[in-house]
Amino acid sequence: MERTWRWFGKNDKITLAMLKQIGVEGIVTALHDVPLGEVWTREKIHDLKTYIESFGMRWSVVESLPVVETIKYGGPDRDQQIEIYKESLKNLSAEGIHTICYNFMPVLDWARTDLSHPNPNGSTNLYFSFPEFAYFDKYILKREGAEKDWEEMGKSIGRNILAEVEELKKTMNAEKDHALVENIVIKTQGFVSGNFKEGDEHPVELFRQLLDLYKGITKEQLRENMCYFLSAIMPVCDECDMYMCVHPDDPPFPVLGLPRIVTCDEDINWFLKAVDNPHNGLTFCAGSISAGAHNNPVELAKKYANRTWFVHLRSCHIFANGDFTEASHLGGRADIIELARIFEKTNPNLPMRVDHGMTMLGDEERGYNAGYSFLGRMFAMGQVQGVLATVDRELGIEYKQPGFFD
Numbered sequence: 451m452e453r454t455w456r457w458f459g460k461n462d463k464i465t466l467a468m469l470k471q472i473g474v475e476g477i478v479t480a481l482h483d484v485p486l487g488e489v490w491t492r493e494k495i496h497d498l499k500t501y502i503e504s505f506g507m508r509w510s511v512v513e514s515l516p517v518v519e520t521i522k523y524g525g526p527d528r529d530q531q532i533e534i535y536k537e538s539l540k541n542l543s544a545e546g547i548h549t550i551c552y553n554f555m556p557v558l559d560w561a562r563t564d565l566s567h568p569n570p571n572g573s574t575n576l577y578f579s580f581p582e583f584a585y586f587d588k589y590i591l592k593r594e595g596a597e598k599d600w601e602e603m604g605k606s607i608g609r610n611i612l613a614e615v616e617e618l619k620k621t622m623n624a625e626k627d628h629a630l631v632e633n634i635v636i637k638t639q640g641f642v643s644g645n646f647k648e649g650d651e652h653p654v655e656l657f658r659q660l661l662d663l664y665k666g667i668t669k670e671q672l673r674e675n676m677c678y679f680l681s682a683i684m685p686v687c688d689e690c691d692m693y694m695c696v697h698p699d700d701p702p703f704p705v706l707g708l709p710r711i712v713t714c715d716e717d718i719n720w721f722l723k724a725v726d727n728p729h730n731g732l733t734f735c736a737g738s739i740s741a742g743a744h745n746n747p748v749e750l751a752k753k754y755a756n757r758t759w760f761v762h763l764r765s766c767h768i769f770a771n772g773d774f775t776e777a778s779h780l781g782g783r784a785d786i787i788e789l790a791r792i793f794e795k796t797n798p799n800l801p802m803r804v805d806h807g808m809t810m811l812g813d814e815e816r817g818y819n820a821g822y823s824f825l826g827r828m829f830a831m832g833q834v835q836g837v838l839a840t841v842d843r844e845l846g847i848e849y850k851q852p853g854f855f856d
């Protein structure tokens with residue numbers, strides 16, 4: 451697979467020169483300065499692409515070209531927004547970029563309750579706690595229906611989440627509430643979705659307004675809206691040879707009363723068949739998939755490798771009570787070694803990036819985006835490069851480490 455890295459643009463503290471030293475061949479990025487819902491112009495794309503190429507790398511994948519909420523909930527201006535999306539696709543393809551990672555998660559992109567949960571080895575990782583998330587929902591967001599949803603979720607995982615929320619409540623205070631809002635909304639959503647910004651004064655209020663847009667939107671309706679969007683853009687994708695790859699929902703189960711539609715085998719099968727065109731494909735995010743106890747990542751990879759156009763390698767560990775955290779890239783539920791075999795066999799040129807590394811050895815001082823440390827991700831990248839080199843030898847594929855004389 452092509453070794454790529456998610457880079458947040460020229461303001462990223464991690465520079466392209468640094469990435470070159472650690473064997474990165476392709477860059478995964480976006481025009482982070484273009485506001486949601488505006489066209490990505492050819493000039494802006496060209497500028498960033500030229501900058502990346504000046505370091506001897508290529509712009510391999512766009513992550514993300516955001517699908518704005520109105521397209522997801524089917525608002526009155528969705529057709530207008532779809533036209534804008536098509537323009538951006540045409541401009542990207544004119545600059546030679548043909549792979550787009552996006553998601554169809556309403557309001558909230560990925561969700562975690564703790565961004566620096568201690569690992570036994572002294573580093574930290576991201577963590578999802580059911581009672582903390584439910585506490586946020588019930589007592590901070592004060593969402594109508596929260597109690598009922600968490601009662602049902604509790605039953606499905608054999609846990610009395612609401613009782614745990616009450617216990618947790620006794621230990622919470624204004625400062626801890628604020629930290630939870632930072633983790634769930636501000637620090638994680640800001641840099642990925644554009645719905646929120648650091649410094650938003652009333653993030654919870656804004657969050658409620660966004661949730662309101664989805665009142666009455668069922669899973670079936672959301673599926674229909676995804677199908678509408680994909681069907682509308684496919685002619686442009688065919689014309690421009692543009693590969694759309696949806697990112698699975700993270701975590702892969704419904705949260706905050708919002709439907710989620712890319713969570714499991716049945717969902718993936720549904721959206722691939724609903725718009726049965728090779729340009730409609732999947733980002734195989736092994737991390738999001740492995741965060742669901744109902745998913746078998748290796749089986750899903752075997753089944754969907756031929757419609758996968760981008761791979762995220764990371765792995766989750768699910769605790770006995772259902773909470774989950776990021777595992778080592780060589781451990782956890784994802785079985786990255788076997789995934790590497792499956793994807794190398796299918797297409798050795800598939801772009802792949804490691805995702806969500808540990809925060810370690812001073813990363814915590816550097817203000818990186820949550821999950822996007824340098825040393826932790828570099829460590830993971832080293833592990834994955836070793837796996838790829840080994841798998842390639844088994845399969846008789848030549849493995850070349852860029853940046854050396856041999």
Ligand code: DNO
Pocket residue numbers: 513514551552553559560642697735762805806821
């Ligand atoms: C999290 C990422 C996601 C992903 C988007 C794609 O770390 O994998 O935020 O970029 O969901 O649209």
